[in-house]
Amino acid sequence: MAKTVRIPDRTRFETAYEGGNQPPWNIPHPQKQLVEVADRISGTLLDSGCGTGENALFFASRGVKVTGIDFIAEAVEQAKRKAKERGIDVEFLVKDALTLSGWDRQFDNIIDSGVFHVFSDEDRARYVEGLAHVLKSGGHYYMIVFSDAEPGTHGPRRISKQEILNAFTNGWTIESLVPSRYEVRKEAQGEVFSEGGAKAWLAVIRKN
Numbered sequence: 705m706a707k708t709v710r711i712p713d714r715t716r717f718e719t720a721y722e723g724g725n726q727p728p729w730n731i732p733h734p735q736k737q738l739v740e741v742a743d744r745i746s747g748t749l750l751d752s753g754c755g756t757g758e759n760a761l762f763f764a765s766r767g768v769k770v771t772g773i774d775f776i777a778e779a780v781e782q783a784k785r786k787a788k789e790r791g792i793d794v795e796f797l798v799k800d801a802l803t804l805s806g807w808d809r810q811f812d813n814i815i816d817s818g819v820f821h822v823f824s825d826e827d828r829a830r831y832v833e834g835l836a837h838v839l840k841s842g843g844h845y846y847m848i849v850f851s852d853a854e855p856g857t858h859g860p861r862r863i864s865k866q867e868i869l870n871a872f873t874n875g876w877t878i879e880s881l882v883p884s885r886y887e888v889r890k891e892a893q894g895e896v897f898s899e900g901g902a903k904a905w906l907a908v909i910r911k912n
Contacts, residue, residue, distance in 0.1 A: 729888060730755060734762035735817050737848055737884050737906045742766060745846075747812030750838060752801050753819035757783030757794065763815075764794045771811070773799040802827055804834025814839055816847040818886060821860045832871050839911045844879075847907045848886050854903040858896050863905065872909050880908045 738759055745768060751760040754772030756779050764770040764787075772794060774780050783796045799807075801819055814835060823831055835845055852862040865881060872878055885901035 726889060729818050729886075731758065731887055731889055734759045735848055735887055738762070738815055738817065738846060741846055741908070744844070745813050745815075748810075750809075750811040750814045752804075752814055752816045752835075754783060754796065755779050755817075757786050757796060759815060759817055760794050760796070761786060761790060761792050764792045765790075768813075771795040771797065771809070773797050773801065775800040802830055802834065805830070805837045807834075807838055810838055810840050812840055812843050814843070814845045816845065816849075818848060818850075818860070820847055821850045821863050828871060836875055836911060841911055843911050845907075845909045845911070847905075847909065848884060849905050849907070850886060851883065851903045851905050853883065854898060856897075859902070865905065868905060868907055872907075875912050877910045877912055878907060879910055880906070882906050 739762065742763065745763060748769045749760075749763055749771070751757075751763075751770060751772040754760045754774045755776075757772055760770045760772035760783065772780075772783060773796075774783075775798065777798050780796050780798050783794070786792075787794045787796065802823075820828065820831070839845060847868075849863050849868070850860050852864045854862055868881060869878065882905070884904045884906035885898075886904035887901040888897050
């Protein structure tokens with residue numbers, strides 16, 4: 705019997721930010737794994753699914769030219785406020801990551817902290833096509849995604865190593881794919897997700 709996969713819709717993400725809510729992924733600093741690869745990132749950067757902007761703001765503070773996109777307007781507004789308060793120059797746009805194929809922009813790098821795993825199989829293929837459209841040849845895509853090693857069923861779908869390998873075949877080279885952790889808010893650790901952060905994959909993938 706095929707495993708049932710629950711795919712969140714836009715309403716799920718909109719309600720996550722309502723009334724001052726803090727969704728599990730909205731940590732008050734950049735993901736550690738992205739900080740650790742920061743020295744590899746220069747030029748232009750797209751933060752796909754930027755949320756309230758912590759990863760984008762971190763890279764912009766290092767002199768990278770950053771554009772952050774998210775399809776939730778409230779998240780983007782919060783990101784813009786942070787940028788203004790901190791005096792950091794970042795372009796934040798309300799944009800659906802599934803529309804990248806129709807965008808006339810290209811970037812040297814793309815980061816993805818928790819977006820790849822929210823899609824259905826069909827939308828995932830569409831997303832990867834969009835990534836290829838906006839990433840320059842020789843550019844890198846850095847992804848943190850929930851792993852199938854994470855126990856339980858709470859939160860997003862779990863992604864296997866093989867699924868990542870299958871998604872990035874023609875036109876891509878997977879330079880590294882290693883077990884990692886996806887940091888969530890402290891109140892979601894231990895009871896909801898694994899202590900120390902949800903088990904994840906960290907992938908570094910180059911567009912040929």
